[in-house]
Amino acid sequence: MKIGVFIPELLRHLFKKPATVDYPFKKLEVPPGFRGSPYLRPELCIACRACERDCPAEAIEITLTNEAEKKFNMIIHNDRCIHCAQCVDSCPTEAMQMDNLFEISDYDRHDMKKQWDYVRAVVKPKAEPKS
């Protein structure tokens, strides 16, 4: 045992750059594959409701607005979303995607809602939906 074993380490760090970044002015890049918020590509959605069924936070809502024209309305409640990307995994046609934004806070949770009105796409599913 000796006194002051930590001092050389402390002195060395006096001449190093800080470990933190100046956040609001300088931003770190997120890695590829980062799970941001989900969004819909309406031209691909076949309205199979696999995402709605598997969403753990019940953040996805799909409603049939016009039965004759096969019109659907999809709401993603981003205030409830837990960013697990299960909807992306469940989607059989790659209509659900994740962006890579991370500054997604808002003053009002109702403003975080995202909506799409679309006609159901006629796309053949590439693969069976993952459970």
Added chain:
Amino acid sequence: MSFEIPIGPQHPALKEPIGVRVTVDGEIIRDADLHLGYNHRGVEKLAEQKNWTQNIYLMERICGICSHSHATCYVQGVEKLMEIEPPKRGLFIRILVSELERVHSHLLWLGVAGHEAGFDSFFMYVWRDREIVMDILETISGNRVHYAINTIGGVRRDLDELQAKHILDSLEVLRQRSEYYQKLGTTEPSFVARLAGVGYLSKEDAIELCAVGPTLRASGVPMDVRKDDPYAVYDEVPFEVCTADTCDVLGRTVVRIKELMQSYNIIEYLLKNLPDGPIAVRAPRRAKPNEVVSRYEAPRGENIHYIKSNGTDKPERLKVRAPTLANYAATIKMLKNGFIADVPLIFAAIDPCICCAERSVAIVEEKTQQERIVTMSSLRELNLKITNYQARKREAEWPL
């Protein structure tokens, strides 16, 4: 003369809400009593209303530090229920993430131990280095805390060559830093003096009180689920169970630093022997009526999930026994005959995760020495009494 000091549920010395009542004689703790249930969230009941897939993410959110532990424990159980076998590559990636999680959890704990012992610069350096492993986890899973890498039947994301190289490179830095901290921990006299002899738990007591994880191993009992009842691919991964025989907080620190080294070896082995092939198999939506107990060695100790299915796509019952709950009985033993000032340190040494452990709730009324369970009707009576009392108070005259 002795009197009781209530510590918590909200207290600056505690990182998470837990109630402790300690009976003290001067500065020395004679008895301690824990009050649980403050952080109850009803996760088990919620799990009965969600399907197997949704529950992975719910289980992950039991705890932020050992999120992968709970998810893996659950997924393993469900895979047994559904009678599916995940592919080898999937299992390798799963336990790779679990070892990375152990590294980040132990580094976090090491920092907290430094902080509780009054060695704050140690805390800051350790937590800076912990960022390296957090970044690795973010690269391979897409999130820093809730990795969501598990799915029923395997894992969700594959690992490419570039990522494997990145992990191996970062691991070299981490290994060097951990070796430095090990050297520091054993040579810095004030740090050692603060930790040695605090929170003594003998080997016999540790076994008798069913302690788990590093708390048990620091009392000289080589017990580890990864070795005793190997799950996933742990039976083919070479590693050692780390123990210490000082039976105090210093021993728990040493065990965790040794385990860090073992984890680095395991990660290196996994990356160098990663088999090719698919990462997941397709899982059915329903499970046959059955029940299963799944065990997993979380960074804090043995984690147990009991899952019962009834043929639908939802579990009938899901019971979680988190490692912290198993360590509570031993904590009381450790607190006895210690000093009040040691309470935060002893609590920190079991690495408590209150939000993991709070599964049950009981309404308990505390009087001077007695406790009883309060029924709804007696609560109503109590309420009436208070209202009456306030009515009398309203009639009281203003004292001025």
